[in-house]
Amino acid sequence: MPTVELSFTPLPAHVRTARLIASTVGRRVGLDESLVDEVRLAVGEACARAVGVQRSGGQADDVVVAFSDDDGMFTVTVHDWAGAGSEVEMPDLVEATEDLDEAFHPGFGLAVVSGLVDDVEVTSGEPGTVVRMRWPLSSSVSS
Amino acid sequence: MPTVELSFTPLPAHVRTARLIASTVGRRVGLDESLVDEVRLAVGEACARAVGVQRSGGQADDVVVAFSDDDGMFTVTVHDWAGAGSEVEMPDLVEATEDLDEAFHPGFGLAVVSGLVDDVEVTSGEPGTVVRMRWPLSSSVSS
Amino acid sequence: MDLSLETRTEGDRTVVVVGGEIDVYTAPKLREQLIDLVSSGAYHLVVDMESVDFLDSTGLGVLVGGLKRVRAHEGSLRLVCTQERILKIFRITGLTKVFPIHATVDEAVSATD
Amino acid sequence: MDLSLETRTEGDRTVVVVGGEIDVYTAPKLREQLIDLVSSGAYHLVVDMESVDFLDSTGLGVLVGGLKRVRAHEGSLRLVCTQERILKIFRITGLTKVFPIHATVDEAVSATD
Ligand SMILES: Nc1ncnc2c1ncn2[C@@H]1O[C@H](COP(=O)(O)OP(=O)(O)O)[C@@H](O)[C@H]1O
Ligand SMILES: Nc1ncnc2c1ncn2[C@@H]1O[C@H](COP(=O)(O)OP(=O)(O)O)[C@@H](O)[C@H]1O
Numbered sequence: 001m002p003t004v005e006l007s008f009t010p011l012p013a014h015v016r017t018a019r020l021i022a023s024t025v026g027r028r029v030g031l032d033e034s035l036v037d038e039v040r041l042a043v044g045e046a047c048a049r050a051v052g053v054q055r056s057g058g059q060a061d062d063v064v065v066a067f068s069d070d071d072g073m074f075t076v077t078v079h080d081w082a083g084a085g086s087e088v089e090m091p092d093l094v095e096a097t098e099d100l101d102e103a104f105h106p107g108f109g110l111a112v113v114s115g116l117v118d119d120v121e122v123t124s125g126e127p128g129t130v131v132r133m134r135w136p137l138s139s140s141v142s143s
Numbered sequence: 144m145p146t147v148e149l150s151f152t153p154l155p156a157h158v159r160t161a162r163l164i165a166s167t168v169g170r171r172v173g174l175d176e177s178l179v180d181e182v183r184l185a186v187g188e189a190c191a192r193a194v195g196v197q198r199s200g201g202q203a204d205d206v207v208v209a210f211s212d213d214d215g216m217f218t219v220t221v222h223d224w225a226g227a228g229s230e231v232e233m234p235d236l237v238e239a240t241e242d243l244d245e246a247f248h249p250g251f252g253l254a255v256v257s258g259l260v261d262d263v264e265v266t267s268g269e270p271g272t273v274v275r276m277r278w279p280l281s282s283s284v285s286s
Numbered sequence: 287m288d289l290s291l292e293t294r295t296e297g298d299r300t301v302v303v304v305g306g307e308i309d310v311y312t313a314p315k316l317r318e319q320l321i322d323l324v325s326s327g328a329y330h331l332v333v334d335m336e337s338v339d340f341l342d343s344t345g346l347g348v349l350v351g352g353l354k355r356v357r358a359h360e361g362s363l364r365l366v367c368t369q370e371r372i373l374k375i376f377r378i379t380g381l382t383k384v385f386p387i388h389a390t391v392d393e394a395v396s397a398t399d
Numbered sequence: 400m401d402l403s404l405e406t407r408t409e410g411d412r413t414v415v416v417v418g419g420e421i422d423v424y425t426a427p428k429l430r431e432q433l434i435d436l437v438s439s440g441a442y443h444l445v446v447d448m449e450s451v452d453f454l455d456s457t458g459l460g461v462l463v464g465g466l467k468r469v470r471a472h473e474g475s476l477r478l479v480c481t482q483e484r485i486l487k488i489f490r491i492t493g494l495t496k497v498f499p500i501h502a503t504v505d506e507a508v509s510a511t512d
Contacts, residue, residue: 153310155309156311157313158309158310158311159307159309159311162309177293180371184340184342184375187309187310187342188343191309191310191342191343191344194310195310210385221311238381251342251343251346251347252342252343254343254379255342255343255346255375255379258378258379259378267318
């Protein structure tokens with residue numbers, strides 16, 4: 001069961017709120033301070049991607065972010081409802097650069113996530129994509 | 144439709160997260176800076192109350208806080224699932240003081256809420272209590 | 287921010303300097319501190335709230351509980367607070383009529399009314 | 400924190416000093432700035448990122464877009480950054496191979512490679 005769950009309409013401003021909550025909840029469950037930055041960035045990327053695919057698909061449902069700590073792990077999942085087919089490949093960014101525009105590119109953020117986070121799992125299908133990230137907790141301060 | 148919705152297991156630590164989100168989301172939708180403190184306190188009180196009644200009733204479902212801005216108003220609702228009968232009276236605190244213990248007292252927080260917030264509505268019933276608070280927005284920065 | 291607590295003695299008064307946030311999460315710590323003091327015979331308390339950033343009703347409840355405890359021993363519990371945002375919460379709840387509130391620790395320590 | 404942008408000219412280079420957070424919310428502002436500069440004929444850009452607190456992939460995308468635009472005019476886009484947390488994001492994405500990254504604005508302004 002998630003400890004904290006956040007859902008928000010797919011707007012860029014709310015991605016900042018999600019980031020802020022990621023670092024706050026992470027700290028609260030005892031995440032090592034050296035990982036807080038990584039969590040903040042990774043959750044932000046996953047949420048920005050979810051907001052992006054839903055907006056480009058005209059899908060207004062709330063993006064859902066769930067935070068939980070179980071068995072000494074801090075788990076964050078980000079769900080979009082953009083359906084199967086919202087791209088989830090992680091491009092080789094160095095190769096891709098020549099073609100890359102500043103236009104929204106959902107794979108770009110996922111590449112950052114997978115580069116940052118050791119334990120990440122991306123599942124695509126109906127009703128959309130789930131990005132699950134996990135980090136070890138050094139201590140369990142509170143839950 | 145709520146702009147941002149937060150749900151959390153009924154634990155005191157999460158009340159702090161809810162407060163932090165209340166001020167962040169409030170600022171983001173253009174809440175006047177002079178009201179941010181009031182919103183933070185009021186949302187904290189309503190959440191602390193919800194956590195309290197659920198814990199004393201052994202009800203482990205997530206407390207739900209929804210934030211939205213519509214028609215120039217910032218609306219926050221806090222839902223608990225403690226069922227009808229979770230006290231919602233707002234006691235006259237000055238009268239009550241002699242009997243008051245530091246033990247949890249759900250009406251205490253609501254008294255603070257109703258003292259702080261001009262536009263507040265408390266609805267009790269099944270599956271629980273809903274505290275709805277509203278504040279005027281001076282400007283609509285983003286939504 | 288978390289709660290910080292410091293205690294010192296001034297004559298027959300015990301001054302508790304509180305900093306940070308007194309809320310549903312940290313209030314149990316303050317309650318313990320007040321209970322410990324009363325158990326150890328400190329019945330005249332001055333709670334300095336000048337460094338408190340945030341106070342909610344759980345915090346108020348703990349202060350009221352402390353007042354009840356010291357009164358059971360003919361004691362006193364005085365507050366030091368000049369912060370408008372904190373004072374407002376005492377006013378809203380009518381607790382300004384229950385707690386003597388002072389502008390400085392010196393004033394609170396020497397008060398006898 | 401929001402994004403801050405300041406622009407100045409040093410010889411044939413235009414220095415853009417960026418502060419705050421470059422993310423999905425603020426990146427459009429930076430993109431506009433870069434587009435405006437290129438439209439007004441500034442093709443040799445130095446983006447000073449020393450005051451950037453946060454950078455996400457949307458920000459990277461905008462920088463890559465800027466690079467493409469100046470290259471279309473035989474121009475350059477150099478970055479100034481020594482912050483490890485920011486550099487890490489360029490490394491992860493392989494963009495250290497795409498952007499010349501300098502330790503100081505002076506170094507970037509005088510670079511000709
Ligand atoms: N993503 C975030 N990370 C850290 N702090 C944040 C974040 N979002 C908001 N805040 C906090 O909320 C405050 C209000 O944000 P604000 O200045 O309104 O942002 P913006 O100007 O982009 O709307 C900021 O001072 C900051 O402390
Ligand atoms: N309710 C809140 N209001 C403002 N900031 C908060 C709140 N909760 C957490 N934070 C921020 O999160 C950071 C981490 O909190 P933390 O020190 O872990 O709290 P605690 O010690 O009570 O667990 C704090 O430094 C603070 O900036």
